[in-house]
Amino acid sequence: MLRSIRSCRSVWAARASRLRLPAVAVGTAHFVRSASQLAHVKVPSSLANEPVKEFSFNHQKDWDLLRxxxxxxxxxxxxxxxxxxxxxxxxxxxxxxxxxxxxxxxxxxxxxxxxxxxxxxxxxxxxxxxxxxxxxxxxxxxxxxxxxxxxxxxxxxxxxxxxxxxxxxxxxxxxxxxxxxxxxxxxxxxEQPLESAPGVWNRAEYxxxxxxxxxxxxxxxxxxxxxxxxxxxxxxxxxxxxxxxxxxxxxxxxxxxxxxxxxxxxxxxxxxxxxxxxxxxxxxxxxxxxxxxxxxxxxxxxxxxxxxxxxxxxxxxxxxxxxxxTGGKNFHLIHPSASVFHAALSTLRGAFEYQGQKCSATSRVYVAESVWPEFEAALTLAMDGITIGDTTDPSNLHDFMGPVIHEASYDKLAGVIEQAEKDPELTILK
The missing domain is CATH 3.40.605.10 (Aldehyde Dehydrogenase; Chain A, domain 1)
Structure with a gap:
């Protein structure tokens, strides 16, 4: 019978002077190696993806807490x-x-x-x-x-x-x-070795x-x-x-x-x-x-x-x-058999959610010539519905797009648009 076991203690104490963030508890955390940990301890098995809150107009409490x-x-x-x-x-x-x-x-x-x-x-x-x-x-x-x-x-x-x-x-x-x-x-x-030779116990230590x-x-x-x-x-x-x-x-x-x-x-x-x-x-x-x-x-x-x-x-x-x-150049390929309307909406979301500032953002679209007119019309219509504003304004938290991350990014994008407008071989959808 085990009467005692050496304790392994790590003490944490954080000082948060001058900080005025929303209060996060500070104190001391103690970690003690217990006898039960000599056996295999399983972590909780009930695992599921965290549900995403909808933040719809019907969930006023969520909006109030966020504001x-x-x-x-x-x-x-x-x-x-x-x-x-x-x-x-x-x-x-x-x-x-x-x-x-x-x-x-x-x-x-x-x-x-x-x-x-x-x-x-x-x-x-x-x-x-x-x-x-x-x-x-x-x-x-x-x-x-x-x-x-x-x-x-x-x-x-x-x-x-x-x-x-x-x-x-x-x-x-x-x-x-x-x-x-x-x-x-x-x-x-x-994950451990499946077999050991007689008289030998092989194990992997990570x-x-x-x-x-x-x-x-x-x-x-x-x-x-x-x-x-x-x-x-x-x-x-x-x-x-x-x-x-x-x-x-x-x-x-x-x-x-x-x-x-x-x-x-x-x-x-x-x-x-x-x-x-x-x-x-x-x-x-x-x-x-x-x-x-x-x-x-x-x-x-x-x-x-x-x-x-x-x-x-x-x-x-x-x-x-x-x-x-690092960054990517992700693309959409619109096949003639595609649901063109949904393809256009997905392209808009892929390109413009979070102002396109994702490594997964859609930056290229290849459209079958036979469905291009329908796709162009659907994409242009969807773009007209985009709202842009201060996404942190408590009086209006529903805009689809907000600001780009900093002034240098804004200047870079503005320069690209200006160059594109001067290029006779390019057509800008508006």
Whole structure:
């Protein structure tokens, strides 16, 4: 009979001074290895996709709760978003500016710095994986219940999404990532050698990487940001997280939720600032073990080249793993047998939802000549019904399109349109 077992305790205490975000509980999380964890503990088996709220005109309560969350953010601005390094909030650094894309004068002050993410590694990696899983399952529940409308408001205000795009991203997909990652991790850990020779017991031991993970996350999906840092952390890694400068509000709020769910200090370190300077330090560190990246093709190629060059120079202790997702040129092919009206609506949604700022956005359409007149008419008619406005205005939250992410993006798009209008070989549908 077991009378005692060595406890493994990791203490988290976060200080949120000067921060005026919607309140997220802070305190101390204790992780204790119990005797029951010597046996196989299964994670909850009842797993389903997070239901997406409709936000129809018949659901007034949802609208009221969302308006209250938006107002809670805007009435307390500007907000100081700190670095989070080893669980400590650091605000005494130079600032740069994030704006609500729809309100050019509203500023979110951001304090930036860079630090390493190594001290928490041993304790986090040695923690029973079910305890790590519990953090992300709890976070998924907090996102889908207690903080649902705050997550929507943070994503809408910082990234210019309408409520429908924010709902499927920052709540439904993000919660699904955290829950299903736990399911897939459990399946992975259970994969063991099928047979052993007589007198031999073969087993596979799954360990985190030898070093830290660098996660570079995009502006256009809060869920992807959460997944790029959450997946490696779940498997016992520690992470240096550089969020997009235009998504720090929702990303920092997400980190606060993870901390409330029990994430120990130092497991995920949140750093903002000049991306070139941050990256230069991180990818030249000998303990750099992996890149998790979503962003532009050019930036990814540059990072890949730097890592390859460092490998040739024997900079790293191990071979870094590189995981990258970049832009695409997705297309629709409209066959003569297609339902042309539905094809036109799907093309419009694919091209213009979230102002086309998705790697999955439709950027090319190939239409059979026999159905082109019908398709053109249907697409033009549908385009006439698009409404554009401030998607965070509490008095009008129903616009289909909002602002593009920043002024540079607007200028680029305006320049492309101007060039197209001057090209005699192009016809612009209006």
């Amino acid at each position: 209250a969350s938006i107002t809670k953010f805007t009435d307390n601005g500007p907000l100081d978003i700190p670095l989070v390094i080893g669980g400590k909030r650091i605000l005494d650094r130079p600032t740069f500016t994030q704006v609500n894309p729809a309100k050019h004068s509203q500023q979110l002050a951001l304090h930036s710095a860079i630090a390493a993410s190594k001290e928490a590694k041993a304790k986090w990696a040695s923690m029973p994986w079910t305890d790590r899983a519990a953090v992300f399952l709890k976070a998924a529940d907090l996102i889908s219940t207690k903080y649902r409308y705050d997550m929507l408001a943070a994503t809408m205000l910082g990234q210019g999404k309408n409520v429908y795009q924010a709902e499927i991203d920052s709540v439904a997909e993000l919660a699904d990532f955290f829950r299903y990652n736990v399911k897939y991790a459990e399946e992975l850990y259970q 360990r985190p990487l030898e070093g830290f993970v660098y996660a570079v996350t995009p502006f256009n999906f809060t869920a992807i940001a959460g997944n790029l840092v959450g997946a490696p952390a779940l498997m016992g890694n520690t992470v240096v997280w550089k969020p997009s400068a235009t998504a720090v509000l929702s990303n920092y709020f997400l980190l606060s939720i993870l901390e409330e769910a029990g994430l120990p200090a130092g497991v995920i370190n949140f750093i903002t600032g000049d991306p070139v300077q941050i990256t230069d330090v991180v990818v030249n560190d000998p303990d750099f073990a992996s890149l998790h990246f979503t962003g532009s093709t050019d930036v990814f190629k540059s990072l890949y080249g730097t890592i390859a060059s460092n490998l040739a120079k024997d900079v790293y202790r191990d071979y870094p793993r590189v995981v990258g997702e």
